[in-house]
Amino acid sequence: MTEYFEKLSPHNNKKLYDVEIFDDSKVNKACLNAKRAFTGWSIKTITERKNVLKQFLRLIEEKQEEIVEMICYDTCKPKCEAITEVLESCDIIKYFLDEDYDELFKMKKLEIDNSMWPNKSSFVKYEPIGVYAVLKPWNYPFEMTIWAIIPILIAGNTVVYKPSEYSTKTGLLLYKLLQMSKIPDGVVNIVTGNYKTGSILVRNNLVDAISFTGSTIVGKDICTTNKNKIKNLNLELGGSDYAIVLDDANIELAVKGIVWGAFSNAGQVCVATEKILVKNTIYDEFIKKLKKEIKKLRLGIEISPLISKEKFEQVNHLVNKYKKCKECKVFCSDYPIGDEFSKGNYVLPTVIELTNNFELANIPELFAPIVFIASFENSKELTQIINESSYGLGCSLWTNDSIKHEDIINSLQIGMIWINEVNLPMPQVPWIGTKDSSVGFNLSRDAVKEAMKMKIINYDTSNQNRDWWYPYKDGLE
Numbered sequence: 001m002t003e004y005f006e007k008l009s010p011h012n013n014k015k016l017y018d019v020e021i022f023d024d025s026k027v028n029k030a031c032l033n034a035k036r037a038f039t040g041w042s043i044k045t046i047t048e049r050k051n052v053l054k055q056f057l058r059l060i061e062e063k064q065e066e067i068v069e070m071i072c073y074d075t076c077k078p079k080c081e082a083i084t085e086v087l088e089s090c091d092i093i094k095y096f097l098d099e100d101y102d103e104l105f106k107m108k109k110l111e112i113d114n115s116m117w118p119n120k121s122s123f124v125k126y127e128p129i130g131v132y133a134v135l136k137p138w139n140y141p142f143e144m145t146i147w148a149i150i151p152i153l154i155a156g157n158t159v160v161y162k163p164s165e166y167s168t169k170t171g172l173l174l175y176k177l178l179q180m181s182k183i184p185d186g187v188v189n190i191v192t193g194n195y196k197t198g199s200i201l202v203r204n205n206l207v208d209a210i211s212f213t214g215s216t217i218v219g220k221d222i223c224t225t226n227k228n229k230i231k232n233l234n235l236e237l238g239g240s241d242y243a244i245v246l247d248d249a250n251i252e253l254a255v256k257g258i259v260w261g262a263f264s265n266a267g268q269v270c271v272a273t274e275k276i277l278v279k280n281t282i283y284d285e286f287i288k289k290l291k292k293e294i295k296k297l298r299l300g301i302e303i304s305p306l307i308s309k310e311k312f313e314q315v316n317h318l319v320n321k322y323k324k325c326k327e328c329k330v331f332c333s334d335y336p337i338g339d340e341f342s343k344g345n346y347v348l349p350t351v352i353e354l355t356n357n358f359e360l361a362n363i364p365e366l367f368a369p370i371v372f373i374a375s376f377e378n379s380k381e382l383t384q385i386i387n388e389s390s391y392g393l394g395c396s397l398w399t400n401d402s403i404k405h406e407d408i409i410n411s412l413q414i415g416m417i418w419i420n421e422v423n424l425p426m427p428q429v430p431w432i433g434t435k436d437s438s439v440g441f442n443l444s445r446d447a448v449k450e451a452m453k454m455k456i457i458n459y460d461t462s463n464q465n466r467d468w469w470y471p472y473k474d475g476l477e
Contacts (some may be wrong), residue, residue: 005165005194010076010305011344019168021193024200027160030189031206034131034158037186042128042156046105049154050097055181057093060086067173071142074167076344077265077304088425089146092443095427096150099445107457119462126452128156129232130208133201137213138307139268139367141167145174147431147442148211148234149188155451157209158187162201165194166307205229209451212236213270215365216391216436223439234440234450236433239270239393240365242386243422244408245286246399247279253420254398255289261396261422262371263297263349266304271394271416271423273371275360277382280375287353287373294333294349303335303369305345312345315368322352329353357381361388383411392434396422 003021008014022030041049060067064086071082107123114120132152136144141163149159163171175190191197195218202210202222209232212222216238223233243258245251261273278286297303306312322328332348350370354360357374376382386395394416399405402419409417415433418424425431425443432441440450 003193003196007074007166007168008309009344010307011300011341013309013343013345016073017169019165019192019194022191022197022200027191027197027200027204028206030160030191031131031133031201031204033186033189034160035206037184038128038130038158041153041158041184041187044156046101046154049156052181052183053093053097053150053153056178056183057090057097059177059180060090060093063177067142067170070170070173071167074141074170075138075304075307078301081265081304085140085143089143092143092146092427093150096154096448099448101154101445101448104449104452119460121459121461123457123459125455125457126155126449127455129451129453130157131206132157132159132209132211132451133204133207134159134161135198135201135210135212135214136161136163136171138164138166139265139270141170142174144213145171148213151447152211152451153183153187155448157451158189160189160191160201160207162191162193162198165192168192202226207231210234219439220436232453234442235438236270236431236442237393237437237439238365238391239272239433239437240274240363240389240391241271241394241396242360242389243273243276243396244382244386244398245276245278245282246397246405247281248400248404249282249398250400250420251282251286251289255286255293257396257398257420257422258371259290259293259297263294263303263369264423266306266347267369267371268304268307268367269423272367273396273422274366275363276371276373277357277360277376277385278373280377283375287351290351290373291331294331294351295335297333297335297349299335299337299341299346299348303346303349305341306347306368307345309345311367312347315347315366315370318366318368319347319350319352319370327355327359357385358388361385365391379405379408379411383408387411387413390436393437394418394423394433396420 004018005021007016007019009016067086068082072079104126107125110122110124112122134148178188211234213236219235219237245254258273323330331351347369352372354372354374357376392414395414396418398420413434427443430441430444432438
């Protein structure tokens with residue numbers, strides 16, 4: 001009997017549609033299709049693969065309005081954020097299509113010591129890995145999929161794609177556009193469902209590699225449960241990012257940047273600013289301006305709803321818990337919720353002040369329009385607090401003299417640091433974390449190489465037996 005997941009609108013929790021939960025047989029069929037298509041796709045030239053993806057890009061540009069509407073339908077994010085998502089997706093595809101990968105697809109001779117190893121030569125080449133399971137989230141349902149599949153396809157791999165159950169319609173539209181671009185049958189396949197389908201997919205032995213974006217808990221489960229087959233892993237996991245405001249920062253700039261970094265997409269961003277550390281000498285001025293800026297945010301315009309009722313209830317429980325805490329001050333925007341938003345998953349932008357700044361390290365990833373804030377006295381205390389976290393995805397640093405503070409930048413155990421900027425992806429720049437936040441990376445020219453495996457070919461031109469072959473000489477002569 002076929003199971004379904006009921007997709008609800010984040011705006012009012014009314015049913016939007018049912019998502020079929022693919023079972024083992026349907027997932028296996030998709031993986032088998034990808035396996036059978038691999039040989040034909042992998043032997044195509046890089047130019048042939050790019051030409052297919054150029055058609056895909058043209059279709060995205062032609063269907064931009066339809067894509068934006070679907071993203072908003074699934075997620076209820078502000079339209080301007082959905083437009084940005086599609087524009088960034090196009091920028092990423094153009095970047096990968098414009099790059100020259102000829103050297104990557106040719107054998108390269110390696111330097112060896114011929115005085116030690118005469119008559120020998122060695123070459124390295126890169127080949128596609130095989131079938132990729134691609135599992136991407138609902139918060140950027142179009143763009144995050146583009147990040148993954150474009151370099152994977154350019155490299156010559158095939159794909160089984162599972163969109164989030166909370167954004168399946170957007171995933172199906174993306175898949176439809178790929179099919180319209182006349183990509184060969186079986187090169188890209190789609191499976192739908194919730195965690196059950198995802199679990200079946202990542203464990204399928206026809207899958208050679210996994211590209212996953214989601215929680216650290218699920219990422220660790222993926223790492224530990226594939227016991228029957230070693231798979232190439234690319235995992236972007238939890239964040240819980242910090243913003244650091246130093247005493248020489250432009251406070252107005254820092255406030256505006258951090259408010260956007262904390263509350264865009266209702267904080268449902270892997271690199272959302274969730275914790276702020278402010279130099280104690282400017283803390284009072286900063287918090288005053290921060291609260292003033294937050295009061296300007298409007299539900300349904302700047303602040304979108306959380307993706308699900310379950311998440312909404314978890315977040316409300318968390319806020320109520322901190323409201324009862326004597327060591328905290330909870331500030332919420334006073335924007336009126338009203339009937340329009342009362343049935344949806346809307347959470348007012350919230351700031352929680354902590355008197356004990358070391359408590360910040362114990363706060364998990366929130367994925368909500370909530371930010372914690374505390375002051376710090378010196379750089380040693382600052383880096384100790386941040387480096388105690390098990391996460392290490394991104395961090396923003398606000399200062400007018402970054403050279404003066406290079407010691408802080410160098411000591412932070414973080415994959416990405418923005419100076420006087422926040423949460424900005426650029427296709428040319430690797431997107432990478434450390435610790436429990438990342439395995440592998442996305443974006444940059446090397447993302448194609450990341451989706452390939454190395455092969456070494458060794459030659460010898462001599463017709464003579466080697467001295468180290470059997471039989472051995474007696475003794476140590």
